[in-house]
Amino acid sequence: MLVKMQATAKETAAVFIARQINNEDYISLGTNLPVTAAGVLLAQMTHAPDAKINVLSYFVNLADIDSFPDLGQVANPSVARWADGVMSVEQLIYGIRRMDLCFAGGLQIDRYGNTNLIGIGDDYNNLKFRGPGSVGTSTVMANCKKFFIYSNDHSPRTLVPSCDFISAYGWGSGGADSRSKLGLPGSGPKYVITPKAIMDFDEDSKHMRLKHLLPGTTMTDLIQSTGFQLIVPEQLEECEPPSDNELEILRLRVDLKGYLRNSPEN
Amino acid sequence: MSRQQLLISLPEAAAMVKDGDKVGIGGFVTTNKPMALLREIMRLRRRDLTIIAPPSSMEVDMLLGLGLVEKLITPYLGAEAIAPLGPFHSGWAGKRFAVQETDLGTLVAGLRAHAMALPFIPTRGVVGTSIPSLNPTLRYVEDPFGGPPLFAVPPLEMDVVLLHASQADCYGNVQHLGATFVDQLLAQAGKKVIVQVERIVSSEEIRRHSENTSLTCEFVDAVVLAPYGAHPMASQNHYRVDAEFLKEYVRVAKACVKGQPGLFEDFVTKYLDNPGGHTDYLSIVGLDRLFSLGEGV
Secondary structure (H helix, E strand, O other), X not given: OHHHOOOXXXXXXXXXXXXXXXXXXXXXXXXXXXXXXHHHHHHHHOOXXXXXXXXXXXXXXXXXXXXXOXXXXXXXXHHHHHEEEEOOHHHXXXXXXXXXXXXXXXXXXXXXXXXXXXXXXOOHHHOOEEOOOOOOHHHHXXXXXXXXXXXXXXXXXXXXXXXXXXXXXXXXXXXXXXXXXXXXXXXXXXXXXXXXXXXXXXXXXXXXXXXXXOOOOOXXXXXXXXXXXXXXXXXXXXXXXXXXXXXXXXXXXXXXXXHHHHOOOO | OOOOOOEEOHHHHHOOOOOOOEEEEOOEOOEOOOHHHHHHHHHOOOOOEEEEOOOEOHHHHHHHHOOOEEEEEOOOEOOHHHOOOOOOOOOXXXXXXXXXXXXXXXXXXXXXXXXXXXXXXXXXXXXXXXXXHHOOOOEEEOOOOOOOOEEEEOOOOEEEEEEEEEEEOOOOOEEOOOOOOOHXXXXXXXXXXXXXXXXXXXXXXXXXXXXXXXXXXXXXXXXXXXXXXXXXXXXOOOXXXXXXXXXXXXXXXXXXXOOOOHHHHHHHHHHHHOOOXXXXXXXXXXXXXXXXXXXXX
16 A cells, blocks of 8 residues: 555655665764655665664664654664664764765755755844754764755755855865865765755856756746755756665665654654 | 762752853753753742753753753753753743853864863854854854954853763763763863762772763862752763653743743743652652653653
């Protein structure tokens, strides 16, 4: 029954993330975002049983588990039951250069992939909205090999021309050399993923570019939901839909509670 | 001469924290927070505190709500999925405390610099971000070897560090039996270190697996017995986060932001001021509720 239901946008996004993951990757699940966590878990349960997954400083392997109990509670010390080992957070930070893939979120995401978790407003001393803070994203996204940006909200409020503050540097004011000029070793943001679309960055300008529309979103809707002009390629490829096997694993082993199926807030 | 025993009571431990102190708080977001120690300190209304905390949650939010904080240094304040978008008791508009904007890598560099008595540790982590322009303690520094400039992170001092762990002996040898987060670095960098534990065990028990000792007594000044002392946060090996309790607090705090401080005041009276001590707090929360938080999802 579950498997007959068409893939939702979030499930399609999770499957997209899973397909970007290689078997030898070291991945940090820094946040409690069900879509990114689902993508990583799905990869582990299919083609990436050797991927090293770090959660809350535990190194876990979930390839053979029957099911993951709650995608909404990923950073929870009970992940210790699947841990091969644990390192201090300090040790993890010294080893960020080894991380192949990390995820950043943002109150704001701008057209060059810079993200803002600090706050909204012109005046730092009198913010309209105070964000949660940078967590580790400044240092992690500067140094890790690559990162994806994920947001549950795709609206002009979140996808802005320029961030009010930058907590994690993407491509600055644009340009393929913007990171190397600053000496930032990581290769920067590769994809921006929302429940409406998957975007990447133009190779030269590093301006955000549409890659795939996700199920349920039209081009008009996407353009109206984005606070700046996205580059839209002439030939837009469709996102390859999840296979039956991927959907089955996603629904029966990864996302038992249905965060990706029915909850617009997750 | 016999070995010095470091076991003291919660009130004695709280008395080690003075108005104006720089206080380091261990744990990570909603795990292993020294809540019993913090409740004691909040009950005493120790004020003008500088709070230095790795990713933090309700404990820091309450300190802010009570007006006890002069300066806040933390890379994160929230409760992940329970409150994904930031501080709940957002006294941030018109706030009366200073914020020293940071991220986790920068915080670790500052603590490490202090522990090693270095004037600074260079970081690349905040290059290109807004953090250096918001945090005047960070300074541009040239790379003497010719690379692009970096930022110098100066030492972060702490008068007292509060930690939560699984077990310790009465001499101050501590075992987390799981992730240590930033606790060991905080302990190396702090002037005084107080650790609350779920249980006190014998020296023999510690020595049976001395490889599990995460902080030897060299780094510990006082140990406090506080079973269920991390509640409502999770305590590794012992109990999960009390998500319903956190949700209740988030509701109360958000009402406060909307100009209804009554609920926050009631919460403070019920859980902070009325209980005569830690065991009293636990009975108000209720043993059935506490026992239901045992491991297993």
